[in-house]
Amino acid sequence: MSSNAEVGPDSRAQALVTSYMRAGYLRLEPPVLQPAEPFLDLSGEDIRRRMFLTADPDGRELCLRPDLTIPVSRDYLASPAAGKPAGFCYLGAVFRHRDNAPAEFLQAGIESFGRPDKAAADAEMLALGLEATTQYGVGAPQIRIGDVGLFAAFIAALDLAPVWKRRLIKDFNRKSSLRHDLDQLTLAASNGSKEYQGVLAALNGSDPKAAHHLVTDLLSIAGIATVGGRSVAEIADRFLEQSALNAPTRLPRDTRALIERFLSIAGDPDDAAGELHALAADAKISLAPALDLFETRTGFLAARGVDVRAIKFATDFGRGFDYYTGFVFELHDGRSQRALVAGGRYDGLLTRLGAAEAIAAVGFAASIDELAAIGGGEADMSGGAP
Amino acid sequence: MSAPLLLAVPSKGRLQQNAEGFFARAGLALVKPRGARDYRGAIAGLDGIEIAYLSAAEITAQLAQGAAHLGVTGEDLVREMIPQSNQRVVLVTGLGFGFANVVVAVPQAWIDVRNMADLDDVATAFRLKHERKMRLATKYANLTRDFFAAHGVVDYRIVESSGATEGAPAAGTAEMIVDITTTGATLAANGLKVIEDGVILRSQANLVAARAAAWTGEQRDTARLLLDRIAAQKRAAAFSEVRTRFAGMNEKLLGIAREKFGVASPFGGPTSSGMLTLHCPPENVHALANFLRENGAEAVSVAALDYVYARDNPLYAKLATELDKRA
Numbered sequence: 001m002s003s004n005a006e007v008g009p010d011s012r013a014q015a016l017v018t019s020y021m022r023a024g025y026l027r028l029e030p031p032v033l034q035p036a037e038p039f040l041d042l043s044g045e046d047i048r049r050r051m052f053l054t055a056d057p058d059g060r061e062l063c064l065r066p067d068l069t070i071p072v073s074r075d076y077l078a079s080p081a082a083g084k085p086a087g088f089c090y091l092g093a094v095f096r097h098r099d100n101a102p103a104e105f106l107q108a109g110i111e112s113f114g115r116p117d118k119a120a121a122d123a124e125m126l127a128l129g130l131e132a133t134t135q136y137g138v139g140a141p142q143i144r145i146g147d148v149g150l151f152a153a154f155i156a157a158l159d160l161a162p163v164w165k166r167r168l169i170k171d172f173n174r175k176s177s178l179r180h181d182l183d184q185l186t187l188a189a190s191n192g193s194k195e196y197q198g199v200l201a202a203l204n205g206s207d208p209k210a211a212h213h214l215v216t217d218l219l220s221i222a223g224i225a226t227v228g229g230r231s232v233a234e235i236a237d238r239f240l241e242q243s244a245l246n247a248p249t250r251l252p253r254d255t256r257a258l259i260e261r262f263l264s265i266a267g268d269p270d271d272a273a274g275e276l277h278a279l280a281a282d283a284k285i286s287l288a289p290a291l292d293l294f295e296t297r298t299g300f301l302a303a304r305g306v307d308v309r310a311i312k313f314a315t316d317f318g319r320g321f322d323y324y325t326g327f328v329f330e331l332h333d334g335r336s337q338r339a340l341v342a343g344g345r346y347d348g349l350l351t352r353l354g355a356a357e358a359i360a361a362v363g364f365a366a367s368i369d370e371l372a373a374i375g376g377g378e379a380d381m382s383g384g385a386p
Numbered sequence: 387m388s389a390p391l392l393l394a395v396p397s398k399g400r401l402q403q404n405a406e407g408f409f410a411r412a413g414l415a416l417v418k419p420r421g422a423r424d425y426r427g428a429i430a431g432l433d434g435i436e437i438a439y440l441s442a443a444e445i446t447a448q449l450a451q452g453a454a455h456l457g458v459t460g461e462d463l464v465r466e467m468i469p470q471s472n473q474r475v476v477l478v479t480g481l482g483f484g485f486a487n488v489v490v491a492v493p494q495a496w497i498d499v500r501n502m503a504d505l506d507d508v509a510t511a512f513r514l515k516h517e518r519k520m521r522l523a524t525k526y527a528n529l530t531r532d533f534f535a536a537h538g539v540v541d542y543r544i545v546e547s548s549g550a551t552e553g554a555p556a557a558g559t560a561e562m563i564v565d566i567t568t569t570g571a572t573l574a575a576n577g578l579k580v581i582e583d584g585v586i587l588r589s590q591a592n593l594v595a596a597r598a599a600a601w602t603g604e605q606r607d608t609a610r611l612l613l614d615r616i617a618a619q620k621r622a623a624a625f626s627e628v629r630t631r632f633a634g635m636n637e638k639l640l641g642i643a644r645e646k647f648g649v650a651s652p653f654g655g656p657t658s659s660g661m662l663t664l665h666c667p668p669e670n671v672h673a674l675a676n677f678l679r680e681n682g683a684e685a686v687s688v689a690a691l692d693y694v695y696a697r698d699n700p701l702y703a704k705l706a707t708e709l710d711k712r713a
Contacts, residue, residue, distance in 0.1 A: 177538035224495045239498040
């Protein structure tokens with residue numbers, strides 16, 4: 001227990017979480033020991049090497065919680081409030097192997113579920129995140145924001161094969177992969193194999209139903225039993241999709257230029273919105289719901305007293321996690337390598353954790369040890385925070 | 387007596403037979419002075435070495451910790467079991483046995499999947515359609531993760547498998563696998579195929595050195611003797627000896643022979659009477675013999691070599707350079 005003295009929350013962290021509770025967020029304290037499955041499934045295999053894994057006597061994989069978003073989401077889904085609007089806050093240790101930093105560290109944060117007023121909820125999260133830096137006396141942190149939803153809307157509006165859309169969306173968080181994708185797109189190098197090129201070309205433009213039967217029959221003639229979780233129909237569909245991929249109707253060079261123009265848009269949110277409108281008009285595409293949400297959110301941020309001109313927005317800003325679906329943000333200070341506060345919207349996460357219907361979700365986590373390291377000396381701000 | 391050099395050797399199966407055969411060819415007879423069931427041994431006629439008989443996985447773990455100086459184990463185990471393996475161990479030399487590839491294999495029925503780019507796309511499509519990720523059965527979790535990350539594949543889950551991995555897709559516990567294969571026959575028998583660019587590692591048994599071991603001056607000297615014999619045997623295996631003598635043999639002909647047949651002349655150029663000893667790659671000896679006779683040789687003899695010792699000791703030089711790197 002003596003180790004708790006070293007990583008235990010200081011009075012400022014306690015005051016912070018108290019202020020979140022006063023703002024209407026119910027404090028949760030999920031178990032430290034969690035099933036590993038949801039983390040691996042949602043954050044990807046790459047997180048495995050940073051997690052502390054163990055197993056119970058039945059062989060189920062357990063882990064020390066590497067973050068609190070998933071534990072809080074699971075507790076919410078297991079509670080009577082599941083599916084209804086509800087907000088939670090937390091303060092506790094998380095466990096992750098990190099280079100040159102302790103693997104056990106404290107996070108305080110908020111998760112807000114089920115709010116239909118997304119723009120307002122997004123803006124509130126950023127404002128509550130700023131409270132954490134204020135609590136630690138870190139004045140005017142740099143605010144970086146992005147919006148995964150804008151990229152998704154933009155890609156959806158482009159004249160591209162489904163294969164390409166899936167890939168570009170997936171690679172948004174991996175910049176080197178994304179650059180590679182764009183190179184591939186211009187080369188128009190077909191993803192399909194050369195061996196099948198003739199067959200695919202012949203199939204292209206033919207009746208999809210007949211082509212589908214052909215592929216299904218070919219598999220059974222060859223006596224290939226289907227094993228694994230993909231059905232013959234899925235295989236046939238994607239095989240035929242490849243024929244569409246080779247169709248010579250694309251203008252890859254123009255599309256690439258458009259994607260690069262989109263990804264280069266950065267600056268303060270109002271200027272960026274202007275550039276996005278111009279891009280949409282030039283390309284004759286609509287970014288409507290996503291861009292509307294973006295502009296409404298900026299309005300809410302201004303209403304909450306955030307200096308919108310000082311916000312650094314970038315279309316290519318992602319947080320490296322695939323579960324974000326919209327607004328993402330980080331608060332930085334030049335004295336710290338890592339983000340002081342980070343969060344975003346993850347509307348798809350709860351269905352993947354078992355919710356029957358989609359539940360809107362947005363939240364953030366503040367790194368208590370980063371804040372304490374650069375913040376001013378411990379001052380008693382409890383109760384006095386504005 | 388000071389601490390001996392500890393050499394870890396596989397304790398069972400084909401790997402043990404191959405390792406013993408390899409050392410025997412290098413003139414290093416592994417002996418068990420206290421009987422065949424003993425797990426400690428020595429090398430006849432070479433003092434200062436102790437042999438530890440262990441499983442290949444144990445050998446790899448011991449090398450990672452520096453509990454053994456040298457060991458025989460598969461590169462696949464080194465890369466899988468030791469994080470940042472290049473900083474922990476030195477692969478001194480491949481031993482020419484235990485060849486196997488670590489590969490990505492998917493059901494043959496996936497006619498739309500030929501390469502990793504296809505797999506990437508299918509994995510993402512699968513996740514979007516089924517609201518869960520494709521499962522991959524393997525005992526090579528680390529190799530898989532690095533390889534998939536390099537190809538940008540993220541929508542998959544690893545299912546640890548300790549045996550009969552190739553049966554996992556048919557059993558319904560995984561959609562695809564990463565496993566070791568030599569001929570691919572077992573994979574084919576289970577309705578699986580290897581992806582075109584899905585070879586993660588071409589592995590073979592290696593002589594591996596532990597950076598974290600003590601490496602006293604005496605232990606280094608012992609390693610130098612050991613590696614000298616192995617290098618001499620390796621060099622001998624790479625060449626046949628070709629001897630001839632004829633008046634027309636001169637530097638100019640030797641130059642042509644070097645160029646065309648890759649020969650070396652370890653004892654210098656032809657003598658004044660045209661006497662010459664050449665080392666020639668075995669696959670070229672017949673062509674070389676023809677060439678020499680066309681140019682006037684009456685007789686050419688070809689013999690296998692047991693050992694070729696040279697002034698340099700490339701294997702030890704490599705080991706010493708690497709060991710000195712650790713500050």
